[in-house]
Amino acid sequence: MEDTNFIFFVFLLFILSATCQDSDLETDCTNKWIHIRHLPPQFNLDLLSNCSAYPLFDNFCPYLANHGLGQKTHNKSHSWYRTDPFMLELVFHRRMLEYPCLTSDATHANAIYVPYYGGLDSLKYLYGPEINSSFQHGLDLYDFLVHVDSPNIWSRNYGHDHFMVMARPAWDFNQPLNSDPLYFGTSFLELPEFYNVTALTHESRAYPWQEQAIPYPTSFHPPNLAFFESWVNRLRRSRRTTLMLFAGGGGISANPNVRRSIRLECENATSMSANGTGYEKLCEFVDCSNGICQHDPIRFMKPMLQATFCLQPPGDTPTRRSTFDGILAGCIPVFFEDLSAKKQYGWHLPVEKYEEFSVSIPKEDVVFKGLSIVDVLSSIPRAQVRRMREKVLEMLPRVMYRKQGSSLGLRSKKDAFDIAIEGTLERIKSRLQEVAAQ
Numbered sequence: 001m002e003d004t005n006f007i008f009f010v011f012l013l014f015i016l017s018a019t020c021q022d023s024d025l026e027t028d029c030t031n032k033w034i035h036i037r038h039l040p041p042q043f044n045l046d047l048l049s050n051c052s053a054y055p056l057f058d059n060f061c062p063y064l065a066n067h068g069l070g071q072k073t074h075n076k077s078h079s080w081y082r083t084d085p086f087m088l089e090l091v092f093h094r095r096m097l098e099y100p101c102l103t104s105d106a107t108h109a110n111a112i113y114v115p116y117y118g119g120l121d122s123l124k125y126l127y128g129p130e131i132n133s134s135f136q137h138g139l140d141l142y143d144f145l146v147h148v149d150s151p152n153i154w155s156r157n158y159g160h161d162h163f164m165v166m167a168r169p170a171w172d173f174n175q176p177l178n179s180d181p182l183y184f185g186t187s188f189l190e191l192p193e194f195y196n197v198t199a200l201t202h203e204s205r206a207y208p209w210q211e212q213a214i215p216y217p218t219s220f221h222p223p224n225l226a227f228f229e230s231w232v233n234r235l236r237r238s239r240r241t242t243l244m245l246f247a248g249g250g251g252i253s254a255n256p257n258v259r260r261s262i263r264l265e266c267e268n269a270t271s272m273s274a275n276g277t278g279y280e281k282l283c284e285f286v287d288c289s290n291g292i293c294q295h296d297p298i299r300f301m302k303p304m305l306q307a308t309f310c311l312q313p314p315g316d317t318p319t320r321r322s323t324f325d326g327i328l329a330g331c332i333p334v335f336f337e338d339l340s341a342k343k344q345y346g347w348h349l350p351v352e353k354y355e356e357f358s359v360s361i362p363k364e365d366v367v368f369k370g371l372s373i374v375d376v377l378s379s380i381p382r383a384q385v386r387r388m389r390e391k392v393l394e395m396l397p398r399v400m401y402r403k404q405g406s407s408l409g410l411r412s413k414k415d416a417f418d419i420a421i422e423g424t425l426e427r428i429k430s431r432l433q434e435v436a437a438q
Contacts, residue, residue, distance in 0.1 A: 029101035032425060035109035036096060037162075038149065039116060043141055044093065047120040054127040063087050063295070067094040067404055069221050073297060079222040079231065079403070082295040085202065085321050088167035088217050089117040092200075094404045095417045106153045111428045112162045114197075116141055118188060119167040125186045126172070135177050137186035142193040159196035160431045163424050169203035169317050170211045198427055200420055203319040204344055212427065213344040214420045215399045216321035219297035220328050222402055225409035232393055235330035238305045241280040244377055245307035245331065247300040247322055249289035250315055258313045258336050258363040262373065269374055278382070279308075282374050297325070304329035308385060309359065309377050314340055324399045332388050334377070336363035347423035348398045348416060357391035 051061040063070045063082065068090030070082040083091075093115045096102075103109050118138070125134040145162075146154045154162070166173060166188070173188040189199065189210055197210060204213040222228040246266060251259030269283035284307065286293070286300050293299045300322070304310060310326035311334045318339035326333050335341055335358060342354055354360070359380070365371040397413040414422075 027100040031110050031429070032101040033103045033109045034096070034099060034101060034111045034113050034421075034425075035103050035106040035153075036113045036115060037106075037145065037153065039114070039141075040144070043121070043144070044089075044115050044117045047117050048090070050123075054123045056127040057123055060084060060086065064090065067091065069217075069403065070219075070295065073219065079227045080219050080297060081221055082297070083217050083219045083221070084295065085216045086119055086167050088202070088214075089119055089165045091217055091401055091404075092165045092417065092420075093117075095401070098404060099421065106150070107156070109161070111425055112153065114141075114145070114162055114164040116164050117167075118164060118173070118199075122166075122168065122172065122186050122188070126184065132182065134175055134182060134186040135179075137173070138188040138191055138194060142191070146193075157196075157432060157435070159194065160435055161428050162196070163198040163200065163428065165200045165214075166211075167202060169319070170199070170201045170205050170208065170213075171203070171317060173199075173201075174205065196431075198424055198431075200424065203317055206339065206343075212347065212423065213319070215324050215345060215348055215401075215416045216319075217401050217416075218321065218324050218328050218399075219301075220400055222400075222406070222410060224407035225413075228397075228402075228410055228413070232396065235305070235393060238330065240306060240308040242284045242303070242307040243274070243277060243279045243282045244309040244311055244334070244373065245284045245286065245303055246311040246313070247286035247288050247293065247304065247325075248313070248315065248320070249287065256367050258367055259315065261366045262311055262313055265373055272374075277378050282378075294321075300325060301329055304331045307331050308389075309334050311373070312336070312340055313363065319344055327392055327396055327399050330389055330392055330396075332358060332385070332392055334359045334361060334373070336361055336366065345399075348419050349395060353391070353395075357388055357395055359388075 048064055051064060052059045063084035065071045066081060068087035070084060073080040073082060096113055106112060122137055124130045125137050170189060172185045174190065175183060175185040175187045177187050177190050188194065195210060199211040200214045201211045202213065202216055204211045222231065246262050251257065251263040253260060263285060266283040266285045272282055274280060274282050284303055286303050288300065304326055310331035312320055312323045312326065313336050318337060319341065323333055323341055341349060342351055359377065361371065361373060361376055366373060397415055398419055400415050401417055402410055402415045
Protein backbone atom coordinates (compact mmCIF):
# COMPACT_ATOMS: atom_id res chain seq x y z
CA MET A 1 0.00 0.00 0.00
CA GLU A 2 1.41 3.39 -0.95
CA ASP A 3 2.18 5.77 1.91
CA THR A 4 -0.03 8.52 0.46
CA ASN A 5 -3.05 6.21 0.34
CA PHE A 6 -2.44 5.05 3.90
CA ILE A 7 -2.10 8.62 5.20
CA PHE A 8 -5.32 9.58 3.40
CA PHE A 9 -7.13 6.61 4.91
CA VAL A 10 -5.98 7.49 8.42
CA PHE A 11 -6.93 11.13 7.86
CA LEU A 12 -10.42 10.22 6.65
CA LEU A 13 -11.02 7.95 9.62
CA PHE A 14 -9.90 10.74 11.94
CA ILE A 15 -12.23 13.27 10.33
CA LEU A 16 -15.15 10.88 10.43
CA SER A 17 -14.54 9.93 14.05
CA ALA A 18 -14.46 13.60 14.95
CA THR A 19 -17.67 14.48 13.13
CA CYS A 20 -19.89 11.40 13.48
CA GLN A 21 -20.74 11.87 17.13
CA ASP A 22 -24.08 12.81 18.70
CA SER A 23 -25.98 12.37 15.45
CA ASP A 24 -28.85 14.76 14.83
CA LEU A 25 -30.38 12.68 12.02
CA GLU A 26 -34.11 12.07 12.24
CA THR A 27 -33.69 8.65 13.78
CA ASP A 28 -35.30 7.27 16.90
CA CYS A 29 -32.23 6.47 18.98
CA THR A 30 -34.06 5.28 22.06
CA ASN A 31 -32.05 2.36 23.49
CA LYS A 32 -29.77 2.48 20.43
CA TRP A 33 -27.01 4.85 21.52
CA ILE A 34 -23.46 3.62 20.96
CA HIS A 35 -20.21 5.16 22.14
CA ILE A 36 -16.98 4.44 20.27
CA ARG A 37 -13.95 4.09 22.49
CA HIS A 38 -10.91 6.02 21.30
CA LEU A 39 -8.05 3.58 20.90
CA PRO A 40 -4.41 4.37 20.12
CA PRO A 41 -3.54 3.44 16.51
CA GLN A 42 -1.51 0.45 17.70
CA PHE A 43 -4.83 -1.35 18.13
CA ASN A 44 -6.21 -0.65 14.65
CA LEU A 45 -4.71 1.71 12.07
CA ASP A 46 -1.07 0.81 12.74
CA LEU A 47 -1.95 -2.82 12.05
CA LEU A 48 -2.83 -1.88 8.47
CA SER A 49 0.68 -0.60 7.80
CA ASN A 50 1.96 -4.14 8.47
CA CYS A 51 -0.16 -5.55 5.65
CA SER A 52 2.81 -7.21 3.93
CA ALA A 53 4.63 -8.35 7.08
CA TYR A 54 3.26 -11.91 7.22
CA PRO A 55 4.17 -13.84 4.06
CA LEU A 56 2.97 -17.13 5.57
CA PHE A 57 -0.50 -15.58 5.80
CA ASP A 58 -0.86 -13.28 2.80
CA ASN A 59 -0.04 -9.79 1.61
CA PHE A 60 -3.36 -8.14 2.39
CA CYS A 61 -2.36 -4.62 1.25
CA PRO A 62 -4.53 -4.79 -1.91
CA TYR A 63 -7.61 -5.64 0.14
CA LEU A 64 -7.45 -2.46 2.25
CA ALA A 65 -8.73 -0.31 -0.61
CA ASN A 66 -12.20 1.23 -0.34
CA HIS A 67 -12.18 0.96 3.46
CA GLY A 68 -11.72 -2.79 3.45
CA LEU A 69 -14.00 -3.66 0.56
CA GLY A 70 -10.95 -4.20 -1.64
CA GLN A 71 -10.35 -3.19 -5.21
CA LYS A 72 -13.21 -3.16 -7.71
CA THR A 73 -13.53 -6.29 -9.82
CA HIS A 74 -13.25 -4.01 -12.88
CA ASN A 75 -13.06 -0.27 -13.43
CA LYS A 76 -16.72 0.23 -14.32
CA SER A 77 -18.03 -1.82 -11.42
CA HIS A 78 -20.30 -0.06 -8.94
CA SER A 79 -21.14 -2.92 -6.60
CA TRP A 80 -18.53 -5.67 -6.96
CA TYR A 81 -15.20 -5.77 -5.13
CA ARG A 82 -12.39 -8.22 -4.43
CA THR A 83 -13.29 -8.35 -0.75
CA ASP A 84 -11.23 -10.35 1.70
CA PRO A 85 -13.31 -11.73 4.59
CA PHE A 86 -10.54 -10.95 7.09
CA MET A 87 -11.12 -7.24 6.43
CA LEU A 88 -14.51 -7.30 8.20
CA GLU A 89 -13.05 -5.40 11.18
CA LEU A 90 -12.16 -2.55 8.86
CA VAL A 91 -15.48 -2.64 7.02
CA PHE A 92 -17.41 -2.66 10.30
CA HIS A 93 -15.37 0.21 11.76
CA ARG A 94 -16.08 2.36 8.71
CA ARG A 95 -19.80 1.62 8.88
CA MET A 96 -19.86 2.36 12.61
CA LEU A 97 -18.62 5.86 11.89
CA GLU A 98 -21.83 6.61 9.98
CA TYR A 99 -24.13 4.90 12.47
CA PRO A 100 -26.89 7.47 13.20
CA CYS A 101 -27.03 6.98 16.98
CA LEU A 102 -23.46 7.68 18.10
CA THR A 103 -22.80 9.57 21.30
CA SER A 104 -19.63 11.04 22.71
CA ASP A 105 -21.01 10.54 26.24
CA ALA A 106 -20.28 6.99 27.34
CA THR A 107 -22.67 7.28 30.29
CA HIS A 108 -25.48 7.94 27.82
CA ALA A 109 -24.65 4.90 25.67
CA ASN A 110 -26.51 1.60 25.54
CA ALA A 111 -23.42 -0.12 24.14
CA ILE A 112 -19.71 0.60 23.78
CA TYR A 113 -17.94 -0.26 20.51
CA VAL A 114 -14.23 -1.11 20.73
CA PRO A 115 -12.66 -0.48 17.28
CA TYR A 116 -9.97 -3.10 17.82
CA TYR A 117 -8.79 -5.11 14.81
CA GLY A 118 -8.35 -8.30 16.82
CA GLY A 119 -8.05 -10.62 13.85
CA LEU A 120 -5.31 -8.53 12.26
CA ASP A 121 -3.56 -8.14 15.61
CA SER A 122 -3.58 -11.93 16.00
CA LEU A 123 -1.37 -12.36 12.91
CA LYS A 124 1.80 -11.65 14.88
CA TYR A 125 0.89 -14.57 17.15
CA LEU A 126 -0.32 -16.90 14.39
CA TYR A 127 2.30 -16.22 11.73
CA GLY A 128 4.79 -13.77 13.20
CA PRO A 129 7.54 -13.43 15.78
CA GLU A 130 5.27 -13.71 18.85
CA ILE A 131 3.97 -17.20 18.06
CA ASN A 132 5.16 -18.48 21.45
CA SER A 133 3.37 -15.67 23.29
CA SER A 134 -0.13 -16.24 21.93
CA PHE A 135 -1.54 -16.42 25.47
CA GLN A 136 -0.80 -12.68 25.76
CA HIS A 137 -3.08 -11.67 22.90
CA GLY A 138 -5.35 -8.90 24.18
CA LEU A 139 -3.68 -8.15 27.51
CA ASP A 140 -2.33 -4.79 26.29
CA LEU A 141 -5.82 -3.85 25.08
CA TYR A 142 -7.33 -4.78 28.43
CA ASP A 143 -4.75 -2.70 30.26
CA PHE A 144 -5.60 0.31 28.09
CA LEU A 145 -9.37 -0.05 28.47
CA VAL A 146 -9.29 -0.59 32.23
CA HIS A 147 -6.36 1.45 33.49
CA VAL A 148 -5.38 4.08 30.92
CA ASP A 149 -8.38 5.46 29.03
CA SER A 150 -11.25 6.66 31.22
CA PRO A 151 -11.39 3.61 33.55
CA ASN A 152 -14.91 4.55 34.60
CA ILE A 153 -16.22 3.55 31.14
CA TRP A 154 -15.17 -0.05 31.76
CA SER A 155 -15.94 -0.19 35.48
CA ARG A 156 -19.51 1.01 34.97
CA ASN A 157 -20.53 -2.46 33.71
CA TYR A 158 -17.18 -4.32 33.77
CA GLY A 159 -17.23 -4.90 30.03
CA HIS A 160 -20.76 -6.29 29.76
CA ASP A 161 -21.72 -3.35 27.54
CA HIS A 162 -18.60 -3.54 25.32
CA PHE A 163 -18.47 -5.24 21.92
CA MET A 164 -15.91 -5.70 19.15
CA VAL A 165 -15.49 -7.45 15.81
CA MET A 166 -12.90 -10.21 15.40
CA ALA A 167 -12.77 -11.27 11.77
CA ARG A 168 -11.79 -14.89 12.18
CA PRO A 169 -13.56 -18.02 13.45
CA ALA A 170 -13.79 -18.00 17.25
CA TRP A 171 -11.77 -21.23 17.26
CA ASP A 172 -8.71 -19.15 16.33
CA PHE A 173 -8.96 -17.37 19.71
CA ASN A 174 -9.71 -20.50 21.71
CA GLN A 175 -6.26 -21.77 22.77
CA PRO A 176 -6.24 -22.70 26.48
CA LEU A 177 -4.03 -20.44 28.56
CA ASN A 178 -2.05 -23.40 29.86
CA SER A 179 -1.74 -25.20 26.51
CA ASP A 180 1.50 -27.16 26.22
CA PRO A 181 2.48 -27.59 23.51
CA LEU A 182 0.87 -24.60 21.85
CA TYR A 183 -1.40 -25.20 18.88
CA PHE A 184 -2.72 -22.84 16.20
CA GLY A 185 -4.59 -19.91 17.69
CA THR A 186 -4.43 -17.35 20.46
CA SER A 187 -6.04 -17.27 23.90
CA PHE A 188 -8.01 -14.03 23.52
CA LEU A 189 -11.43 -15.57 24.19
CA GLU A 190 -9.98 -17.66 27.02
CA LEU A 191 -8.80 -14.60 28.95
CA PRO A 192 -11.03 -14.04 32.01
CA GLU A 193 -10.51 -10.32 31.45
CA PHE A 194 -12.72 -10.46 28.31
CA TYR A 195 -15.38 -12.94 29.43
CA ASN A 196 -17.99 -10.18 29.61
CA VAL A 197 -17.28 -8.62 26.21
CA THR A 198 -19.37 -9.52 23.15
CA ALA A 199 -17.21 -10.57 20.19
CA LEU A 200 -18.71 -10.66 16.69
CA THR A 201 -16.86 -13.37 14.75
CA HIS A 202 -17.08 -15.19 11.41
CA GLU A 203 -17.99 -18.37 13.25
CA SER A 204 -18.86 -19.18 16.84
CA ARG A 205 -17.97 -22.25 18.82
CA ALA A 206 -20.45 -25.01 19.54
CA TYR A 207 -21.23 -23.56 22.97
CA PRO A 208 -20.45 -19.86 22.71
CA TRP A 209 -20.59 -17.43 25.58
CA GLN A 210 -18.76 -14.32 24.46
CA GLU A 211 -19.14 -14.55 20.70
CA GLN A 212 -21.91 -14.31 18.13
CA ALA A 213 -21.36 -15.27 14.49
CA ILE A 214 -22.20 -12.71 11.81
CA PRO A 215 -22.01 -13.21 8.02
CA TYR A 216 -18.72 -13.29 6.17
CA PRO A 217 -18.46 -10.28 3.86
CA THR A 218 -18.99 -11.20 0.22
CA SER A 219 -17.96 -9.24 -2.87
CA PHE A 220 -21.31 -7.50 -3.39
CA HIS A 221 -21.57 -4.00 -1.85
CA PRO A 222 -24.17 -1.93 -3.71
CA PRO A 223 -24.07 1.87 -3.22
CA ASN A 224 -27.76 2.54 -3.87
CA LEU A 225 -31.17 0.96 -4.24
CA ALA A 226 -31.10 0.99 -8.04
CA PHE A 227 -28.01 -1.23 -8.24
CA PHE A 228 -29.40 -3.54 -5.58
CA GLU A 229 -32.76 -3.95 -7.32
CA SER A 230 -31.05 -4.40 -10.68
CA TRP A 231 -29.10 -7.34 -9.25
CA VAL A 232 -32.19 -8.93 -7.68
CA ASN A 233 -34.04 -8.62 -10.99
CA ARG A 234 -31.15 -10.33 -12.74
CA LEU A 235 -31.38 -13.19 -10.24
CA ARG A 236 -35.08 -13.60 -10.99
CA ARG A 237 -34.39 -13.73 -14.74
CA SER A 238 -31.43 -16.08 -14.51
CA ARG A 239 -31.91 -19.48 -16.19
CA ARG A 240 -31.07 -22.22 -13.69
CA THR A 241 -29.76 -24.93 -16.01
CA THR A 242 -27.73 -26.82 -13.37
CA LEU A 243 -29.36 -28.80 -10.58
CA MET A 244 -26.57 -28.44 -8.01
CA LEU A 245 -23.16 -26.82 -7.69
CA PHE A 246 -20.22 -27.16 -5.33
CA ALA A 247 -17.62 -24.37 -5.33
CA GLY A 248 -14.72 -25.23 -3.07
CA GLY A 249 -11.67 -27.38 -2.51
CA GLY A 250 -10.78 -30.46 -0.54
CA GLY A 251 -12.37 -33.85 -0.92
CA ILE A 252 -9.28 -35.44 -2.46
CA SER A 253 -8.39 -37.50 0.60
CA ALA A 254 -9.05 -41.22 0.54
CA ASN A 255 -10.62 -40.95 3.99
CA PRO A 256 -14.43 -40.78 4.04
CA ASN A 257 -15.74 -37.22 4.32
CA VAL A 258 -18.64 -35.29 2.88
CA ARG A 259 -16.57 -33.24 0.44
CA ARG A 260 -15.08 -36.40 -1.03
CA SER A 261 -18.57 -37.87 -1.41
CA ILE A 262 -19.79 -34.70 -3.12
CA ARG A 263 -16.91 -34.64 -5.59
CA LEU A 264 -17.36 -38.31 -6.43
CA GLU A 265 -21.09 -37.88 -6.95
CA CYS A 266 -20.53 -34.78 -9.05
CA GLU A 267 -18.01 -36.61 -11.24
CA ASN A 268 -20.47 -39.46 -11.73
CA ALA A 269 -23.34 -37.07 -12.39
CA THR A 270 -21.52 -35.46 -15.31
CA SER A 271 -21.74 -38.79 -17.15
CA MET A 272 -25.40 -39.29 -16.27
CA SER A 273 -28.27 -38.10 -18.41
CA ALA A 274 -30.22 -35.12 -17.13
CA ASN A 275 -33.20 -36.03 -19.32
CA GLY A 276 -36.49 -35.72 -17.52
CA THR A 277 -35.08 -33.51 -14.77
CA GLY A 278 -35.57 -30.18 -16.54
CA TYR A 279 -31.85 -29.40 -16.21
CA GLU A 280 -29.00 -29.44 -18.72
CA LYS A 281 -26.53 -30.56 -16.03
CA LEU A 282 -27.05 -32.39 -12.77
CA CYS A 283 -23.90 -31.14 -11.05
CA GLU A 284 -21.10 -28.65 -11.57
CA PHE A 285 -17.88 -28.52 -9.57
CA VAL A 286 -15.97 -25.21 -9.39
CA ASP A 287 -12.48 -25.94 -8.13
CA CYS A 288 -11.51 -23.26 -5.60
CA SER A 289 -8.50 -25.10 -4.18
CA ASN A 290 -5.67 -23.04 -2.69
CA GLY A 291 -7.85 -19.95 -2.37
CA ILE A 292 -7.99 -19.18 -6.10
CA CYS A 293 -11.63 -18.05 -5.88
CA GLN A 294 -11.35 -15.90 -2.78
CA HIS A 295 -10.72 -12.59 -4.52
CA ASP A 296 -12.17 -13.47 -7.91
CA PRO A 297 -15.97 -13.57 -7.55
CA ILE A 298 -16.50 -13.96 -11.31
CA ARG A 299 -14.93 -17.42 -11.12
CA PHE A 300 -17.76 -18.79 -8.96
CA MET A 301 -20.59 -16.27 -9.28
CA LYS A 302 -21.41 -17.00 -12.93
CA PRO A 303 -21.82 -20.75 -12.31
CA MET A 304 -23.86 -20.02 -9.17
CA LEU A 305 -26.26 -17.89 -11.22
CA GLN A 306 -27.02 -20.96 -13.33
CA ALA A 307 -27.46 -23.38 -10.40
CA THR A 308 -30.62 -24.09 -8.43
CA PHE A 309 -28.88 -25.53 -5.36
CA CYS A 310 -25.46 -24.66 -3.89
CA LEU A 311 -23.86 -27.32 -1.70
CA GLN A 312 -22.28 -25.97 1.50
CA PRO A 313 -20.35 -28.82 3.19
CA PRO A 314 -18.13 -28.10 6.20
CA GLY A 315 -14.38 -27.89 5.66
CA ASP A 316 -11.63 -27.08 8.15
CA THR A 317 -14.39 -25.43 10.19
CA PRO A 318 -18.17 -25.80 9.88
CA THR A 319 -18.96 -22.45 8.20
CA ARG A 320 -18.18 -21.11 4.73
CA ARG A 321 -18.18 -17.71 3.08
CA SER A 322 -19.62 -19.56 0.07
CA THR A 323 -22.93 -19.85 1.93
CA PHE A 324 -23.40 -16.10 1.58
CA ASP A 325 -21.97 -15.96 -1.95
CA GLY A 326 -24.60 -18.52 -2.93
CA ILE A 327 -27.46 -16.62 -1.32
CA LEU A 328 -26.33 -13.49 -3.16
CA ALA A 329 -26.54 -15.53 -6.38
CA GLY A 330 -30.09 -16.62 -5.58
CA CYS A 331 -28.86 -20.19 -5.15
CA ILE A 332 -30.68 -22.32 -2.56
CA PRO A 333 -28.17 -23.47 0.10
CA VAL A 334 -27.83 -27.14 0.97
CA PHE A 335 -26.37 -27.78 4.43
CA PHE A 336 -24.96 -31.00 5.82
CA GLU A 337 -24.77 -30.08 9.52
CA ASP A 338 -26.47 -27.48 11.70
CA LEU A 339 -23.18 -25.89 12.79
CA SER A 340 -22.63 -24.68 9.22
CA ALA A 341 -25.31 -21.99 9.60
CA LYS A 342 -28.42 -22.86 11.61
CA LYS A 343 -26.59 -22.78 14.95
CA GLN A 344 -24.45 -19.82 13.91
CA TYR A 345 -26.31 -16.97 12.23
CA GLY A 346 -29.58 -16.80 14.15
CA TRP A 347 -29.67 -13.02 14.00
CA HIS A 348 -29.39 -12.89 10.22
CA LEU A 349 -30.96 -16.18 9.16
CA PRO A 350 -33.71 -16.96 11.69
CA VAL A 351 -33.75 -20.60 12.77
CA GLU A 352 -37.48 -20.97 12.14
CA LYS A 353 -37.04 -19.95 8.48
CA TYR A 354 -34.49 -22.56 7.40
CA GLU A 355 -36.97 -25.02 5.91
CA GLU A 356 -38.33 -22.18 3.77
CA PHE A 357 -35.02 -21.23 2.08
CA SER A 358 -32.61 -24.16 2.47
CA VAL A 359 -32.24 -27.94 2.33
CA SER A 360 -30.65 -30.03 5.08
CA ILE A 361 -29.07 -33.41 4.32
CA PRO A 362 -27.20 -35.19 7.16
CA LYS A 363 -23.59 -35.69 6.12
CA GLU A 364 -23.54 -39.12 7.77
CA ASP A 365 -26.26 -40.31 5.38
CA VAL A 366 -24.24 -39.12 2.40
CA VAL A 367 -20.86 -40.46 3.56
CA PHE A 368 -21.79 -43.74 5.22
CA LYS A 369 -25.21 -44.67 3.84
CA GLY A 370 -24.69 -43.74 0.21
CA LEU A 371 -27.57 -41.27 0.06
CA SER A 372 -27.62 -39.57 -3.36
CA ILE A 373 -27.74 -35.78 -3.13
CA VAL A 374 -28.93 -35.63 -6.74
CA ASP A 375 -31.89 -37.87 -5.87
CA VAL A 376 -32.83 -35.76 -2.85
CA LEU A 377 -32.70 -32.43 -4.69
CA SER A 378 -34.30 -33.59 -7.92
CA SER A 379 -37.25 -34.97 -5.94
CA ILE A 380 -38.20 -31.54 -4.58
CA PRO A 381 -41.28 -30.26 -6.49
CA ARG A 382 -40.67 -27.34 -8.84
CA ALA A 383 -43.28 -25.18 -7.11
CA GLN A 384 -41.49 -25.65 -3.79
CA VAL A 385 -38.16 -24.80 -5.43
CA ARG A 386 -39.63 -21.52 -6.73
CA ARG A 387 -40.92 -20.63 -3.27
CA MET A 388 -37.54 -21.42 -1.72
CA ARG A 389 -35.71 -19.23 -4.22
CA GLU A 390 -38.07 -16.34 -3.49
CA LYS A 391 -37.30 -16.79 0.21
CA VAL A 392 -33.57 -16.74 -0.58
CA LEU A 393 -34.04 -13.42 -2.40
CA GLU A 394 -35.98 -12.12 0.59
CA MET A 395 -33.05 -13.06 2.85
CA LEU A 396 -30.44 -11.54 0.53
CA PRO A 397 -30.26 -8.02 2.06
CA ARG A 398 -29.73 -9.54 5.52
CA VAL A 399 -26.40 -11.14 4.55
CA MET A 400 -24.86 -8.40 2.39
CA TYR A 401 -22.79 -5.44 3.59
CA ARG A 402 -23.82 -2.44 1.55
CA LYS A 403 -21.17 0.10 0.61
CA GLN A 404 -20.38 2.84 3.13
CA GLY A 405 -22.09 6.13 2.32
CA SER A 406 -24.90 4.32 0.49
CA SER A 407 -28.10 6.04 -0.59
CA LEU A 408 -30.99 6.72 1.75
CA GLY A 409 -33.19 4.38 -0.27
CA LEU A 410 -30.85 1.42 0.19
CA ARG A 411 -30.43 2.23 3.88
CA SER A 412 -34.13 1.52 4.28
CA LYS A 413 -33.26 -2.17 3.80
CA LYS A 414 -31.50 -3.66 6.81
CA ASP A 415 -28.22 -5.26 5.81
CA ALA A 416 -25.82 -7.54 7.70
CA PHE A 417 -24.31 -4.61 9.60
CA ASP A 418 -27.68 -3.21 10.70
CA ILE A 419 -28.86 -6.60 11.94
CA ALA A 420 -25.57 -7.22 13.74
CA ILE A 421 -25.96 -3.91 15.59
CA GLU A 422 -29.59 -4.66 16.50
CA GLY A 423 -28.63 -8.08 17.79
CA THR A 424 -25.70 -6.72 19.76
CA LEU A 425 -27.79 -4.03 21.43
CA GLU A 426 -30.44 -6.58 22.41
CA ARG A 427 -27.81 -9.02 23.67
CA ILE A 428 -26.12 -6.36 25.80
CA LYS A 429 -29.47 -5.19 27.18
CA SER A 430 -30.30 -8.74 28.18
CA ARG A 431 -26.87 -9.25 29.75
CA LEU A 432 -27.15 -6.07 31.81
CA GLN A 433 -30.60 -7.07 33.03
CA GLU A 434 -29.25 -10.45 34.10
CA VAL A 435 -26.38 -8.80 35.97
CA ALA A 436 -28.74 -6.34 37.67
CA ALA A 437 -30.97 -9.20 38.80
CA GLN A 438 -28.12 -11.07 40.49
